[in-house]
Amino acid sequence: xxxxxxxxxxxxxxxxxxxxxxxxxxxxxxxxxxxxxxxxxxxxxxxxxxxxxxxxxxxxxxxxxxxxxxxxxxxxxxxxxxxxxxxxxxxxxxxxxxxxxxxxxxxxxxxxxxxxxxxxxxxxxxxxxxxxxxxxxxxxxxxxxxxxxxxxxxxxxxxxxxxxxxxxxxxxxxxxxxxxxxxxxxxxxxxxxxxxxxxxxxxxxxxxxxxxxxxxxxxxxxxxxxxxxxxxxxxxxxxxxxxxxxxxxxxxxxxxxxxxxxxxxxxxxxxxxxxxxxxxxxxxxxxxxxxxxxxxxxxxxxxxxxxxxxxxxxx
Amino acid sequence: xxxxxxxxxxxxxxxxxxxxxxxxxxxxxxxxxxxxxxxxxxxxxxxxxxxxxxxxxxxxxxxxxxxxxxxxxxxxxxxxxxxxxxxxxxxxxxxxxxxxxxxxxxxxxxxxxxxxxxxxxxxxxxxxxxxxxxxxxxxxxxxxxxxxxxxxxxxxxxxxxxxxxxxxxxxxxxxxxxxxxxxxxxxxxxxxxxxxxxxxxxxxxxxxxxxxxxxxxxxxxxxxxxxxxxxxxxxxxxxxxxxxxxxxxxxxxxxxxxxxxxxxxxxxxxxxxxxxxxxxxxxxxxx
Numbered sequence: 001x002x003x004x005x006x007x008x009x010x011x012x013x014x015x016x017x018x019x020x021x022x023x024x025x026x027x028x029x030x031x032x033x034x035x036x037x038x039x040x041x042x043x044x045x046x047x048x049x050x051x052x053x054x055x056x057x058x059x060x061x062x063x064x065x066x067x068x069x070x071x072x073x074x075x076x077x078x079x080x081x082x083x084x085x086x087x088x089x090x091x092x093x094x095x096x097x098x099x100x101x102x103x104x105x106x107x108x109x110x111x112x113x114x115x116x117x118x119x120x121x122x123x124x125x126x127x128x129x130x131x132x133x134x135x136x137x138x139x140x141x142x143x144x145x146x147x148x149x150x151x152x153x154x155x156x157x158x159x160x161x162x163x164x165x166x167x168x169x170x171x172x173x174x175x176x177x178x179x180x181x182x183x184x185x186x187x188x189x190x191x192x193x194x195x196x197x198x199x200x201x202x203x204x205x206x207x208x209x210x211x212x213x214x215x216x217x218x219x220x221x222x223x224x225x226x227x228x229x230x231x232x233x234x235x236x237x238x239x240x241x242x243x244x245x246x247x248x249x250x251x252x253x254x255x256x257x258x259x260x261x262x263x264x265x266x267x268x269x270x271x272x273x274x275x276x277x278x279x280x281x282x283x284x285x286x287x288x289x290x291x292x293x294x295x296x297x298x299x300x301x302x303x304x305x306x307x308x309x310x311x312x313x314x315x
Numbered sequence: 316x317x318x319x320x321x322x323x324x325x326x327x328x329x330x331x332x333x334x335x336x337x338x339x340x341x342x343x344x345x346x347x348x349x350x351x352x353x354x355x356x357x358x359x360x361x362x363x364x365x366x367x368x369x370x371x372x373x374x375x376x377x378x379x380x381x382x383x384x385x386x387x388x389x390x391x392x393x394x395x396x397x398x399x400x401x402x403x404x405x406x407x408x409x410x411x412x413x414x415x416x417x418x419x420x421x422x423x424x425x426x427x428x429x430x431x432x433x434x435x436x437x438x439x440x441x442x443x444x445x446x447x448x449x450x451x452x453x454x455x456x457x458x459x460x461x462x463x464x465x466x467x468x469x470x471x472x473x474x475x476x477x478x479x480x481x482x483x484x485x486x487x488x489x490x491x492x493x494x495x496x497x498x499x500x501x502x503x504x505x506x507x508x509x510x511x512x513x514x515x516x517x518x519x520x521x522x523x524x525x526x527x528x529x530x531x532x533x534x535x536x537x538x539x540x541x542x543x544x545x546x547x548x549x550x551x552x553x554x555x556x557x558x559x560x561x562x563x564x565x566x567x568x569x570x571x572x573x574x575x576x577x578x579x580x581x582x583x584x585x586x587x588x589x590x591x592x593x594x595x596x597x598x599x600x601x602x
Contacts, residue, residue, distance in 0.1 A: 089436055090435055090436050091435050091436055091459070091462075156498070158436075159436055159437055159465075159468075160435075160436025160437045160438040161436065161437070161438030161439065161440075162436060162438065165456075191436075191459040192456060192457060193432060193436065193438030193440075193457045193459065194438040194439065194440055194441060194457070195440075195453075195456070195457070196441055196442060198452050198456065199456060225405045225406065225408060225460065226406060227406055227407070227408065227409045227410065228406050228407060228410060229409075229410075231409065233408050233409050235408075235459070235460065237459065240456065
C-alpha cells in the first residue's frame, strides 16, 4: 500500500511543477461579495469514507438556529495550504529513538507524499522558543528539511512551556495570506501551558479566518484522579483539542503514546479530508457584520458534516 | 512624599537588577541605594505595620547604615506563583486550583500575578497581570499533573520571567517536596535571587516538610516559609502571605562600599518583642 502511495506521490511530484503553477493561479481569495457566505463542509460516512455527489437539496443550514436558504453547493478539490505543527515538548515523549523514528517517517514520507501538486505546506514546532519554517512550499525536499528542523529541538527547549493555543493562533495568522482551503494539522498531547491567548480566542481566530484545525492527538487518555477529599477530578488533555477541531470544521484523531503510535496514516487521512470538501453557499438573513453560529447538516441520516461553527455575516 | 520615596526605592531596586548601560545612566544616583523590604512580627507572630523610620536600624556588613528611604504604605504585589504539579501533588489538584482561585479573587487593583507550574515540564505564563478572568483561565486550562519536581529550575525560570520588571518581585512556590530534577542547582538559585533582588516564599503542603535548603532560600532572600498544617488551609496560608507582602516596610540605605562583594544586611528594631525579617545579603556592585 505504501509503495502505491509512494508511486502516486512520485508521479505527482514529477508532474508537480506545472500543476503547482496552475494551482497557484487557481487560488482564490475568499469571496468578498457583500453578503454571501461560503463555508467549507466535509461529509463523511461512519466508516470515514467521503460522500460525494451531494447537491444543495442534501444540506440544511441553520444560522443562530434559524433555517437559511442554501444558494449553492459545489464540490471543491483545489490546492490546499496546510500548516503542520509538531508539539516538541517533553510531555510528548519524543526523546527516544523509536519515537523519533515514527515521527520522522510521518513527516518525511506520509506528509509530503500525501499532498497533491499545487498544495503548499509550512512546518513549525511547539516548544519553549517555537519555530516556524520561513515559507509555505510545494517542494517535497524542502518539506522534509523543514520537518527535520521542526523536530530538532534542544533538550532545554523541550522542558516547557507548551503554548499550543498561541501556536495555533500564530498559524492562523500565517495562513491568512494563503488562498484556497486553509488548514492547520497539529500533532500534540493537548497539555497546553504558557499561552498568551486562550483556547477560545485561538478558536475564534481560526473560525473568523476560515482555517480548519485537524488534530492528531498523542495518548488521549482521560485520567480520573482521586482527591484528598475523596472526590474525583478528571484530567482531559484532549478536550480542548476536540472542541477546537469541532468548532473549526476540522477533525480529531487520537493515537497511542509514542512510539507505539504511527501518526503517518492519520496525516494522510487528514490531508485527504482537505481534498474532499463541499462549498456551501448561502445569504444570511441577518447581514449585520456580527459573529453568528452556523450549523450545516446533511439531510441523510448517519452522515457527519465537518464545518466551522461560526461565521461573520458581512454587511 | 511617601509615594515619591517608594518610587525612588523601586528605581533603586530596579538598578540592582538592571543590565543595560542605558539603565545604569538613568539611575546613576539611585545606584547608591540598596532596597530592603522588611516584615515585622510581634511575639505572637502577628504582623506589625505601624512602625516609623526611627524604629529601624540597618547594618551593612555589621556597620550601621543610614536609612535613606522609608515607607510603610501598603505595597502592591508582583508575584510569580509556582505550583508544584508533580506526581505526588495529583491528589491535591482540586485543592491547589481552588485555593489559587481564592488568592486571585483577593488581588487588589495594583496587584499583578503570574502563574507557573512545574513537573514534567516547567511552564511560566508570559502574562503578569491583575486581570482575574485571564488568571482564572490559566488556572482552568494550564494545570497538568504528573512528573518529577524540578524545584530549583522552576524558581530560576520564575525569576527569569521578571526580566525588565522594576517593582518588588516575589516568587511564591507551592510544593510538597524537595527538588528531584532539573538543570539548576540550589546554589545557583540562591546567588541569583540575591543578585536579582527577588524574594522567595515557600509554602509546603500539609503532611510534608520543606527541606532545609528551601527554608534557607526563603530566609536569605527576605521571604518566608510556611507549612500548611492540620487545622489551617492552603487558602488561609496564601492569604497570610499576601497580607504579609502588602504590609512590608520598604527601606533603603547607602552601601558602605561598592566593592563587588556579597555584604550581610541586618535589620534591627528598637522596640522590644518585635522581630524583622528581611533579606540577609546583597551584592555590592555599581551596575
